[in-house]
Amino acid sequence: xxxxxxxxxxxxxxxxxxxxxxxxxxxxxxxxxxxxxxxxxxxxxxxxxxxxxxxxxxxxxxxxxxxxxxxxxxxxxxxxxxxxxxxxxxxxxxxxxxxxxxxxxxxxxxxxxxxxxxxxxxxxxxxxxxxxxxxxxxxxxxxxxxxxxxxxxxxxxxxxxxxxxxxxxxxxxxxxxxxxxxxxxxxxxxxxxxxxxxxxxxxxxxxxxxxxxxxxxxxxxxxxxxxxxxxxxxxxxxxxxxxxxxxxxxxxxxxxxxxxxxxxxxxxxxxxxxxxxxxxxxxxxxxxxxxxxxxxxxxxxxxxxxxxxxxxxxxxxxxxxxxxxxxxxxxxxx
Amino acid sequence: xxxxxxxxxxxxxxxxxxxxxxxxxxxxxxxxxxxxxxxxxxxxxxxxxxxxxxxxxxxxxxxxxxxxxxxxxxxxxxxxxxxxxxxxxxxxxxxxxxxxxxxxxxxxxxxxxxxxxxxxxxxxxxxxxxxxxxxxxxxxxxxxxxxxxxxxxxxxxxxxxxxxxxxxxxxxxxxxxxxxxxxxxxxxxxxxxxxxxxxxxxxxxxxxxxxxxxxxxxxxxxxxxxxxxxxxxxxxxxxxxxxxxxxxxxxxxxxxxxxxxxxxxxxxxxxxxxxxxxxxxxxxxxxxxxxxxxxxxxxxxxxxxxxxxxxxxxxxxxxxxxxxxxxxxxxxxxxxxxxxxxxxxxxxxxxxxxxxxxxxxxxxxxxxxxxxxxxxxxxxxxxxxxxxxxxxxxxxxxxxxxxxxxxxxxxxxxxxxxxxxxxxxxxxxxxxxxxxxxxxxxxxxxxxxxxxxxxxxxxxxxxxxxxxxxxxxxxxxxxxxxxxxxxxxxxxxxxxxxxxxxxxxxxxxxxxxxxxxxxxxxxxxxxxxxxxxxxxxxxxxxxxxxxxxxxxxxxxxxxxxxxxxx
Numbered sequence: 001x002x003x004x005x006x007x008x009x010x011x012x013x014x015x016x017x018x019x020x021x022x023x024x025x026x027x028x029x030x031x032x033x034x035x036x037x038x039x040x041x042x043x044x045x046x047x048x049x050x051x052x053x054x055x056x057x058x059x060x061x062x063x064x065x066x067x068x069x070x071x072x073x074x075x076x077x078x079x080x081x082x083x084x085x086x087x088x089x090x091x092x093x094x095x096x097x098x099x100x101x102x103x104x105x106x107x108x109x110x111x112x113x114x115x116x117x118x119x120x121x122x123x124x125x126x127x128x129x130x131x132x133x134x135x136x137x138x139x140x141x142x143x144x145x146x147x148x149x150x151x152x153x154x155x156x157x158x159x160x161x162x163x164x165x166x167x168x169x170x171x172x173x174x175x176x177x178x179x180x181x182x183x184x185x186x187x188x189x190x191x192x193x194x195x196x197x198x199x200x201x202x203x204x205x206x207x208x209x210x211x212x213x214x215x216x217x218x219x220x221x222x223x224x225x226x227x228x229x230x231x232x233x234x235x236x237x238x239x240x241x242x243x244x245x246x247x248x249x250x251x252x253x254x255x256x257x258x259x260x261x262x263x264x265x266x267x268x269x270x271x272x273x274x275x276x277x278x279x280x281x282x283x284x285x286x287x288x289x290x291x292x293x294x295x296x297x298x299x300x301x302x303x304x305x306x307x308x309x310x311x312x313x314x315x316x317x318x319x320x321x322x323x324x325x326x327x328x329x330x331x332x333x334x
Numbered sequence: 335x336x337x338x339x340x341x342x343x344x345x346x347x348x349x350x351x352x353x354x355x356x357x358x359x360x361x362x363x364x365x366x367x368x369x370x371x372x373x374x375x376x377x378x379x380x381x382x383x384x385x386x387x388x389x390x391x392x393x394x395x396x397x398x399x400x401x402x403x404x405x406x407x408x409x410x411x412x413x414x415x416x417x418x419x420x421x422x423x424x425x426x427x428x429x430x431x432x433x434x435x436x437x438x439x440x441x442x443x444x445x446x447x448x449x450x451x452x453x454x455x456x457x458x459x460x461x462x463x464x465x466x467x468x469x470x471x472x473x474x475x476x477x478x479x480x481x482x483x484x485x486x487x488x489x490x491x492x493x494x495x496x497x498x499x500x501x502x503x504x505x506x507x508x509x510x511x512x513x514x515x516x517x518x519x520x521x522x523x524x525x526x527x528x529x530x531x532x533x534x535x536x537x538x539x540x541x542x543x544x545x546x547x548x549x550x551x552x553x554x555x556x557x558x559x560x561x562x563x564x565x566x567x568x569x570x571x572x573x574x575x576x577x578x579x580x581x582x583x584x585x586x587x588x589x590x591x592x593x594x595x596x597x598x599x600x601x602x603x604x605x606x607x608x609x610x611x612x613x614x615x616x617x618x619x620x621x622x623x624x625x626x627x628x629x630x631x632x633x634x635x636x637x638x639x640x641x642x643x644x645x646x647x648x649x650x651x652x653x654x655x656x657x658x659x660x661x662x663x664x665x666x667x668x669x670x671x672x673x674x675x676x677x678x679x680x681x682x683x684x685x686x687x688x689x690x691x692x693x694x695x696x697x698x699x700x701x702x703x704x705x706x707x708x709x710x711x712x713x714x715x716x717x718x719x720x721x722x723x724x725x726x727x728x729x730x731x732x733x734x735x736x737x738x739x740x741x742x743x744x745x746x747x748x749x750x751x752x753x754x755x756x757x758x759x760x761x762x763x764x765x766x767x768x769x770x771x772x773x774x775x776x777x778x779x780x781x782x783x784x785x786x787x788x789x790x791x792x793x794x795x796x797x798x799x800x801x802x803x804x805x806x807x808x809x810x811x812x813x814x815x816x817x818x819x820x821x822x823x824x825x826x827x828x829x830x831x832x833x834x835x836x837x838x839x840x841x842x843x844x845x846x847x848x849x850x851x852x853x854x855x856x857x858x859x860x861x862x863x864x865x866x867x868x869x870x871x872x873x874x875x876x877x878x879x880x881x882x883x884x885x886x887x888x889x890x891x892x893x894x895x896x897x898x899x900x
Binding site: 039044046051079093163164173282288 | 487795
């Protein structure tokens, strides 16, 4: 097993290298250059020439690429052309925001989606099943930003129950250390702010989690129904096992596999959906950052963020694959 | 003392009294409620101002850096002007009235080249080190000698000093004695003093600059700690002190209890500036109280805000921008003066102002707003479609097709709804017989790149002032030559105008400067190279219990006078 994990990790290197070449090519195919982004209406040919020279944009592409890769190997991911912050200075602030949001959305999607799916499966073809199907159709159909805006208007502006934007009450003046605010507030013993951070998480997590929730509910339902028709389930019931035991030990154990696969895949979707959610809720995360960076032709930030995300995605996939082995003892990697 | 208006730029001696320094007593009525609903709350008098509290201010975007000399964006400047001070400042609420700040007074030599500033004594930087002439000189010499790697980020130092190092127009900056600094220019520049009110010319603590690697030895800006936030950043003398910057999330500043001007000590304990890019979010935040003050709101939201008794719209008064129909003279038929005059007569500016600016704008009668230094009425054509048709007939042009561009994915302070404004103008132009081919490009980078490169025949664009001087509009923004030739964007050649503007900038007395700038305006009026449309005052909005705010069309707004009636 260990050997397998090491091999998979090593395999990420050529993948990332290949990706970096493709990324670099694509990013440099974008029309326009950072001169407009930085100088705007104040650009002059002389100022643009100086800027391009200073940023190394006059070098041949392969030189720029090798400079970039060389920097990566030294742990230098470059700096933004907009605020000239080194990549990790800003990434380390924004990434925890996206992680907190994504995890919260995933917990919401799994925590609600799987029970809903099981409920629908148990009452297959009944009205509960129909209701769950309707809910999941709704979840898949409604765009994240529409749902987000509606949630903000109802629960934030009209009812005033929950905050409409940001990650924490601005007036609190809380200075984070890791930028995982739940962790930071807990470590600081500021439980009032811990609750405040949770309250800020609720609406964005629901908005972002709605689509994965719907998908997970559908897959769970289908998987449970399929397994329920297996001979061994009938045998289990015939043995006189309680319905609960049949459910836990015989149905769900086997139904987990496809659900796990889907949950793993949803992580990628969540990171994508985070762009919209972060915009609607003024969430200081990576998604909004990348979109702004593309608009600003902040090429270093775009490249480095996508590379880091690709790495994360590869690792999540590995975790999911390893997870199979635990869920299903018949799967063995070597 | 009542500081001098307008002509202050060239006035020799300006003696300051203790009450000066950009610090007036708070005016609680500055937050204006709408006249429309008649529900204007009567604010309590100034002596009831309450100290304490934290104000949450929504800005359109994040700051870029924490070193005032290495910024050129309005968000950074807006935050820094609460923390940092220069030798001179703009009076609250004004776009052009120069008042003393860290300089108590100044004189200008008769040849117009040497400014001698008396430095205020007893002032301490936020790090406890004293302000003296040496500190001022250290800052000015740092700006003058920025290495080429940092020049990309110090636009204003380059523009105002006319270059760097030996090629700079600044000949010398010396400490005559501990309380006197003399700045000598190679040739006179009548906009020099007004430009010194910009936040980028705020004086930082030399100790902090050196500690933060901002002493021109570190060439990689990402390693200049003074620019990157952290404990050594933004160390000035202002009524607030820099506390922290969480990139993308907030900048927090706190009250400076030891502020030198006791009449302008802040009421607020702290201010949190949050970047809130979405206009809807600013509105939601105001409504729920998550935001106390939105620096900029969309004019279309004004009705919603006025309908909410807990909120107030803030009219900034004087405009400091111009929106125009830009024209490139390399294209037919817009190279024909009669066609340009016809376009100017065809557009219904009042309709645009009511529809897109909620009335917070005036029709432009010049290429710069009316309150700009030396601006005079030019009697530009007003809405008269019949005259437009007649001019087109007289023009002799047969092909009346014009490619007309507007930017997508953007709003600007002078252009809140580019597409809507474009459609209204297009319909006006077609009504008088022109054939408009509508074109659009994304604002960044395509639109700005292509208009600059001269690829557009006619397009919408404007300018928000850096400083409220004629050179900033007429020369920098619009018609000044680039590298000795007409700009590629307008392709407008007028050598006499170029010479007149350069002479005006170099004039050593106010009368000459005034006469030359007025001549320049007449020259531009005669050629009508572009069509100015509107000067707007972008509105702000606040919770109704935010008191004492003084708005300015140039966003030179100081929060020391702001207090919370809670």
